[in-house]
Amino acid sequence: MSDRNAALNALLDREALRDLAMRYARAIDRRDQDLLRSVYHDDAIDDHGLVFCDRAALFVAQLPQLMAPFAITAHHLTNQSYRIEGDRADGELYFIAYHRTDGPDEKHLIALGRYLDNYERRGGDWKIAHRRLVWDSFITLDAGADDMAQLAALGVMGSAAGDRSYEALPLMGPGQ
Structure with a gap:
């Protein structure tokens, strides 16, 4: 029975x-x-390389300035591997990060890489203790003049704080 409990605890930690x-x-x-x-x-x-490397609290505080150049972003997490030992864990998470720049010379920016995370469980809660990024690829494409109009023609667009998800998913409001 203890093997089953250990397996269940490992699943709960991974989740x-x-x-x-x-x-x-x-x-x-x-x-x-x-x-x-x-x-x-x-x-x-939080170590995002040359983009940012300092205390994560400063990264959070600088979020408005870091994201200001982008009209839309979409971060996708794909492969996720975790190793857990007690109240410490390591994780490697592959990401695809899409950014559409704002302004007169709009671009589609696509970054691919990995988050290399060290986690700690403190007071029963898992959180990131140290994050490092590995940048694997970067793609820049010119945005078409009518791209945003075509996107709007598909229906409700969303990003940032005004995203439709806040209205449609009330259990997932700001800070949730």
């Missing part, structure tokens, strides 16, 4: 880490500083 990863992606794309703050320990480090 908590996956939920943490999904909250990070949602927080970045919604520009939700409260939600983003919730994925990091207070003393966590």
